[in-house]
Amino acid sequence: MNTLLTGHARFLKGYWRRHRKRFNDLARDGQSPPAMVIACADSRVAPELIFDCAPGEIFVVRNVSNLVPPYEPDAGRHGTSAALEFAVTALQVRSIVVLGHSQCGGIRALMRGPDGGHGDFIESWMKIAQKARARVCDVPDAQAQSFEALCHRCEHESIRESLKNLLTFPWIAERVGQGSLSLGGLHFNVQNGRLETVV
Numbered sequence: 001m002n003t004l005l006t007g008h009a010r011f012l013k014g015y016w017r018r019h020r021k022r023f024n025d026l027a028r029d030g031q032s033p034p035a036m037v038i039a040c041a042d043s044r045v046a047p048e049l050i051f052d053c054a055p056g057e058i059f060v061v062r063n064v065s066n067l068v069p070p071y072e073p074d075a076g077r078h079g080t081s082a083a084l085e086f087a088v089t090a091l092q093v094r095s096i097v098v099l100g101h102s103q104c105g106g107i108r109a110l111m112r113g114p115d116g117g118h119g120d121f122i123e124s125w126m127k128i129a130q131k132a133r134a135r136v137c138d139v140p141d142a143q144a145q146s147f148e149a150l151c152h153r154c155e156h157e158s159i160r161e162s163l164k165n166l167l168t169f170p171w172i173a174e175r176v177g178q179g180s181l182s183l184g185g186l187h188f189n190v191q192n193g194r195l196e197t198v199v
């Protein structure tokens with residue numbers, strides 16, 4: 001906690017002072033970010049740093065393994081779906097980017113398989129990417145590949161799964177159909193800082 005507060009003191013003296021006008025404008029006028037980014041909660045994958053964005057430029061939701069669940073309008077507490085609804089229908093973002101990354105802990109857990117029911121939430125959450133896992137593991141050459149290689153492929157496949165799930169939200173599919181919203185997938189390499197487009 002102290003480290004965070006020391007960092008905030010540096011922020012006030014440095015970044016905030018240099019960008020005071022921008023913060024004041026955003027407080028007065030509200031936000032209108034053109035893009036939404038769905039990223040992993042992983043501490044190495046901060047979208048504002050990776051895309052070199054200023055405050056107000058990207059609307060970010062972060063969760064375990066940057067997953068988008070399918071459209072399920074029930075009584076569940078759907079944090080990611082709520083963020084999507086706000087970004088698309090209220091802020092009217094023009095693009096949504098699913099940002100995956102290398103060495104993703106959630107994907108590694110998914111690839112290791114069920115842990116026998118330990119844990120309350122992660123296993124159930126990661127089932128969103130179950131089809132991605134199957135596409136990677138249920139192929140003839142899967143046994144011949146290293147665990148690292150399989151995880152890398154699953155990171156890509158799970159981004160594709162999330163992109164598919166985005167289109168199950170009616171207000172997203174409608175806007176994509178009209179051409180007012182675009183969807184994209186990117187994979188960030190923690191080791192070399194590079195981005196790869198996932199199609």
Ligand SMILES: [Zn+2]
Pocket residue numbers: 040041042064065066101103104105106107
């Ligand atoms: Zn991750």
